[in-house]
Amino acid sequence: xxxxxxxxxxxxxxxxxxxxxxxxxxxxxxxxxxxxxxxxxxxxxxxxxxxxxxxxxxxxxxxxxxxxxxxxxxxxxxxxxxxxxxxxxxxxxxxxxxxxxxxxxxxxxxxxxxxxxxxxxxxxxxxxxxxxxxxxxxxxxxxxxxxxxxxxxxxxxxxxxxxxxxxxxxxx
Numbered sequence: 001x002x003x004x005x006x007x008x009x010x011x012x013x014x015x016x017x018x019x020x021x022x023x024x025x026x027x028x029x030x031x032x033x034x035x036x037x038x039x040x041x042x043x044x045x046x047x048x049x050x051x052x053x054x055x056x057x058x059x060x061x062x063x064x065x066x067x068x069x070x071x072x073x074x075x076x077x078x079x080x081x082x083x084x085x086x087x088x089x090x091x092x093x094x095x096x097x098x099x100x101x102x103x104x105x106x107x108x109x110x111x112x113x114x115x116x117x118x119x120x121x122x123x124x125x126x127x128x129x130x131x132x133x134x135x136x137x138x139x140x141x142x143x144x145x146x147x148x149x150x151x152x153x154x155x156x157x158x159x160x161x162x163x164x165x166x167x168x169x170x171x172x
Contacts, residue, residue, distance in 0.1 A: 033118035038081060040119050043072055045086035045098060047126035058088065059097040064105045068124070072107065082110055085123060089114040 033039075046052050049072065051062035075082055084102065088094030089112045098112045116123070130139045 037117065037119035039121045040081040040083050041075060042083055042085040042116065042120050042123040042125075043068070044123070044125035044127070045084055045088065045101075048124055049084065050101065052126070058091055058094045061088075061097060061101045069105060069107075076108065081119075083120075084110055084112045085114065085116070085125070086112065087114055088112075 043049050045061065048065065049068045050064055053060070053062035072082055084098060086094070086098060088098050095112055099109070102108075102110055102112075131137065132139065
């Protein structure tokens, strides 16, 4: 892996065909879900698996995001269970359009839902903000893109109760 990183930061174009395998997400705490629920990875559609495009109706879905498409295919090849999580699933036209989009983009007949359940181990979504389990603290990176759009508490804005991805909790 170190040699791959050296090549990545070396001058010239990196050889991404030799990138290390991306791991398949696994459960962090299986004892927090009912034993009869099957683990699965949730993948948002618009803005994550498909490009977010201007609204043209329930049946219009943007082109695929190549990296996410490859990632989902890899997870499926490795035996992971993947569900598409989209608000479109709550509408018959949206559900049909999503299933057609998946087929047109070479994905199998994946379950499409608009709901989480106890089996979901991860959600890949362009709108999600991750919260540290049992603390209420959110992970916030140094990038403006990692900040939530919803208001956060004044003490969070003062870097007192959230975890920066660049080094852990910040003290006041």
